Amino acid sequence: MKSLSVRAEKVKESSTLAITAKAKAIKAAGENLIAFTAGEPDFDTPEHIKKAAFKAAEEGFTKYTATTGILELRKAICEKLKNDNGLTYEPSQIVVSNGAKHALANIFTAILNEGDEVIFPAPYWLTYPELATLAGGVSKIVETDISTGYRPTAAQLEAAITDKTKAILINTPNNPSGAVFTKDELQAIADIAVRHDLYIISDEIYEYLIYDDENPHISIASLGAEIAERTIIVNGYSKSYSMTGWRVGYTASNKHIADVIGNIQSHQTSNINTLTQKAALAAELGAKQCVSDMRSAFKARRNLMFDLISKVDGLRALRPDGAFYIFADMSALCGKIAYGQKIECAADFADILLEKQKVAIVPCADFGFPHHIRLSYATNEDEINEGMSRIKEFVDEIS
Numbered sequence: 001m002k003s004l005s006v007r008a009e010k011v012k013e014s015s016t017l018a019i020t021a022k023a024k025a026i027k028a029a030g031e032n033l034i035a036f037t038a039g040e041p042d043f044d045t046p047e048h049i050k051k052a053a054f055k056a057a058e059e060g061f062t063k064y065t066a067t068t069g070i071l072e073l074r075k076a077i078c079e080k081l082k083n084d085n086g087l088t089y090e091p092s093q094i095v096v097s098n099g100a101k102h103a104l105a106n107i108f109t110a111i112l113n114e115g116d117e118v119i120f121p122a123p124y125w126l127t128y129p130e131l132a133t134l135a136g137g138v139s140k141i142v143e144t145d146i147s148t149g150y151r152p153t154a155a156q157l158e159a160a161i162t163d164k165t166k167a168i169l170i171n172t173p174n175n176p177s178g179a180v181f182t183k184d185e186l187q188a189i190a191d192i193a194v195r196h197d198l199y200i201i202s203d204e205i206y207e208y209l210i211y212d213d214e215n216p217h218i219s220i221a222s223l224g225a226e227i228a229e230r231t232i233i234v235n236g237y238s239k240s241y242s243m244t245g246w247r248v249g250y251t252a253s254n255k256h257i258a259d260v261i262g263n264i265q266s267h268q269t270s271n272i273n274t275l276t277q278k279a280a281l282a283a284e285l286g287a288k289q290c291v292s293d294m295r296s297a298f299k300a301r302r303n304l305m306f307d308l309i310s311k312v313d314g315l316r317a318l319r320p321d322g323a324f325y326i327f328a329d330m331s332a333l334c335g336k337i338a339y340g341q342k343i344e345c346a347a348d349f350a351d352i353l354l355e356k357q358k359v360a361i362v363p364c365a366d367f368g369f370p371h372h373i374r375l376s377y378a379t380n381e382d383e384i385n386e387g388m389s390r391i392k393e394f395v396d397e398i399s
Helices: 006-010 015-028 047-058 071-085 099-111 127-134 154-160 183-196 225-230 255-268 274-285 289-309 346-357 381-397
Strands: 094-097 117-122 138-143 165-171 199-203 231-236 249-252 325-329 372-376
Touching (some): 047 274, 094 099, 099 199, 183 225, 249 255, 289 325, 289 381, 346 372
Parallel strands (some): 199 231
16 A cells, blocks of 8 residues: 655644543543643633524525635724734735634645745644644744743744744744733844744734733734734634634735635635634624633633642742643652652653543643643633642642
8 A cells, every 4th residue: 555645644643632532531431530621711602603603594694705704704804903903904815714723724835845944932832833744844943941931032033043944933822831922022033034034923813811911912013014024913713702613713914925825725625614704703893891701710710720830849830921821840740759650751740640630731742841731721710729739639749
């Protein structure tokens, strides 16, 4: 039998989805499991958004649309980008895709030739390098640490650039660290991109989930005409509107890139689900109280989980500015014994914790940090209290 694609064989299974599936299986078996693995809000999609989809179905809005999305939605996205981010786009510069993940796949396919390099500051969402690989690209990882708030310095990024570098990807607020880039940091990155003729891929999916007013979200594309021309914004509705299963994201870019992305999508998927487009339109045009309410709940949960994890000897974390994750260093526990088993890395810690305490967390080797763990606070406060109590009990037993 002939071999499969070499590129495809290099792509790894998503460890977050694998862990989530394992946790769900344990829970389905009747175990009292606490899961801190979710990459999605635990709230229901707001009613006005669901009703817009129902209404569209009842009215027979079930045929093909323009590949890049219905004009009303693309116009609404342009208004959102203008009002929230100070950016000016035309509907022809917007491509609506099957979630931000699909949007990213389109971007890498559009900009990368074989061997082109993309710089990913670590920690990074584990899917980024896999999508770059599928498009023939090469990942260049820039390691950060707690001293810079897990954000890269301009010097680090500049040092990683070669004659093969095509783009730098930034994710702010960041998954898994929750870090939010400052205006000065973004300006330094913009200067580098312009100086070296690079694209910036700006993943802003957690934009509305920032909890402290002193460090608001800033889109790097708002820092001048030159960087706006080079920036490809990725955003969507999954996190802020609790619409993960609806699968709707989008890109905003210069017209040439948007045309290429639209052509790619026209052959791979055509338009996204028609009812989802109407739901997204309702999200854009409707009241934003639902977003504010979720943000308030997440802020309270963040504060609770951070306070609790700060009391666990052996785990070290920063208070996250955004998203809904705590990113914790567990390296102080490496080499120690838990329930007769040696802990060498975060994966060992997570496996033993799941087995012995029935708490599911995400080890972060696939995010570029083998000695860190990610805990999602997209769950209720009772579960946070119980789960963190179990984690503290577990760590207190480690010798």
